[in-house]
Amino acid sequence: MATNTVSQKTLPGPFALPLLGRGANMAKVFVDVWTNTSRLHDTYGDVVALAQGDPTYVFAFGPALNFQLLSQPALFLGGKEKIMKGMKDPILRRLFLPNLLNMNGERHKQQRHLMLPAFHARQIGRYHDDMAALTQRMLERWQSLSQVELYAEMKRLTQRITVKTLLGLDDERVIDQIGTLFQQLMASMEWLMFTPSIDVPGMPYHRTLKLARQWESFLHALIAQKRQEAEATDVLAALVQAHDEDGTRLTDDELFSQTFFLYAAGHVTTSTTLSWTIFLLHQHPRIHADLLAELDGTLHGEVPTFASLQHLSLLDGVIKESLRLLPPTPTSMRTTAMPCELGGFALPKGATIFYSPFLTHRLPELYEEPDRFLPQRWETLSRTPYEYLPFAAGPHRCIAAEFALLEIKVVVAMLIQQYRLAVVPNARIEPKGSETAPAHGMPMRIFPQDRRFERVPVRGNIHRLVEFG
Ligand code: HEM
CATH class of the missing domain: 1.10.630.10 (Cytochrome P450)
Known part of the structure; x- marks a missing residue:
């Protein structure tokens, strides 16, 4: 589906703030992804750089680009490995990657x-x-x-x-323990972005590793048990x-x-x-x-x-x-495996491209009265997998x-x-x-x-x- 014409035009998008750069734009968009993806689309169109002219972080909107992005897995790689690459510890890598x-x-x-x-x-x-x-x-x-x-x-x-x-498992006590362990791990992970990866007691990193090890021993024991249970x-x-x-x-x-x-x-x-x-x-x-x-x-x-x-x-x-x-997933991402084009713009290898089920689902050309809850529309409406993609x-x-x-x-x-x-x-x-x-x-x-x-x-x-x- 790649088009042959690659535009030399600058990728449209908001200016990067002096000193703060693209990171500030990223934070600004994701603080309210609901409102801000719509604003980006309304202001700049279907392909939008997080910072004007920067092809390394891009939003791609609408069914045609969803198709291009999601149906070519060799070109647009799935997953968040890129943003998790800071994860150095083997146990965290084993758990999350x-x-x-x-x-x-x-x-x-x-x-x-x-x-x-x-x-x-x-x-x-x-x-x-x-x-x-x-x-x-x-x-x-x-x-x-x-x-x-x-x-x-x-x-x-x-x-x-x-x-x-x-x-x-159906022992309620065990189920609740697993739930608590999961919440603790997720809460602890959130701190890792703001604190150094130092494995000493009291540091969030230390706590995260400890919780990850608990998961590992719990799941490995369970896997061993399943190997014995044929039924x-x-x-x-x-x-x-x-x-x-x-x-x-x-x-x-x-x-x-x-x-x-x-x-x-x-x-x-x-x-x-x-x-x-x-x-x-x-x-x-x-x-x-x-x-x-x-x-x-x-x-x-x-x-x-x-x-x-x-x-x-x-x-x-x-x-x-x-x-x-x-x-539940209003936006997700892909990473380019090699230099390519998207929507007529040239992208380098390693570029992050966000696609948006939320924005697609609100396009008036696909859904009449897109902001209203109208379940009966599905009696007659049929949409392709790239037009409806929760x-x-x-x-x-x-x-x-x-x-x-x-x-x-x-x-x-x-x-x-x-x-x-x-x-x-x-x-x-x-x-x-x-x-x-x-x-x-x-x-x-x-x-x-x-x-x-x-x-x-x-x-x-x-x-x-x-x-x-
Ligand atoms: C309302 C419920 C759910 C929604 C809306 C949902 C949505 C999604 C989306 C959007 C993706 C693709 C993400 C991407 O493109 O980056 C995905 C992948 C996945 N989901 Fe779900 N999910 C739901 C429930 C579940 C449940 C219940 C499970 C497991 C029990 C699950 C397991 C997975 C797995 C394993 C993948 C990865 C598939 C692959 O990469 O091949 N999801 N889900």
Whole structure:
């Protein structure tokens, strides 16, 4: 898809501030990626340099460039290896680097091929009962509560579902310990950007290494256990058993990195989508009522089965629309493997290119009234993988998209049949600057499902992102 004409024009984009350079522009964009990617696109067009004329950090907007970027994996490499190259310690490298997203070429193909069967429809169907049982347990716990912080609840639930389906563990104490270990590691990692990599007690780097070692010993012990359990049906067991035609298997180190990434990717994204889907539904009373009617008509108050979920077209539209408006990965990146052109501009080897599912999903030429939550649009609308891409597209498309959709559908269908939630009036509701997770949580009052659907006034920049009709 490369065009032959490479423009000699300067790449458009904002000026770099004197002394601060491109880094300041980067910080400025990612402090509110939602507003700023739209502004960059509106001001400069489809290909925009982070700093005018600098081809090393570029935004590429719209379906044609998404296609160019995501369908040529040999030219545009996946992953964040470039920004993680500062990670010198072997254990951090083992934990964060050799996962599918960071792999390219033959290695990516081979590892993905080994991992795919664990996410095939037949295998995913087996996870359904665990998803439903853990959701039911949460809903029963809610019976004694009048208010919840929905995002915290969704994180807890999806973490439990991930640990059960991915690792085959269901001891709640162990699940919560793993969750705490993960939160501590992520919190500790955030400090590494601002502090030196010195391995002495008291330093964030020391703490990060300690937590990473705990992950390593926990996962290695679990992998050894899975090798003994021929009957286990969780994802890790499937990965341990997986082998190519020539007998190639994932090594223990590969299993370790891939499993850690699956765990991280598996619950952060789904909890975010669940929170926004439930919020959007409750702020759109008509759609909420229609969805409940659809669920009543098909499920009659029962837990949705894997088969019955296939007949819930409005539920499907609601989730598609939630992922369109507030995709958990609003932007992601690729790195050029060699000098090339993009949108008519010459780029050097090693350039970082950001693409934006969020911006694509808001293009009025693709989506009428793009800022409105209109699930019924999906009854007739069909979009290519480069026009609708909450799970990305091309060879790095989310391996677990069907798994995630099943989980989200089960939880939403069960939750809204049993409860009506209402946002606490005037709560501040907004996604974080650089990602979609609600920045200030989502406080919700809980009522039995009494069908008194009503929109509640809220504050925050959600009003800039969603037009509430
Ligand atoms: C709503 C839920 C989810 C969304 C929106 C989502 C989104 C994405 C996106 C956008 C990518 C590609 C990133 C890029 O192009 O740089 C991706 C890749 C990936 N996701 Fe997901 N994801 C979700 C759930 C999950 C779950 C539940 C798991 C695991 C259990 C998972 C595992 C992965 C893996 C392993 C990759 C890398 C695939 C590859 O590079 O071949 N995701 N996901």
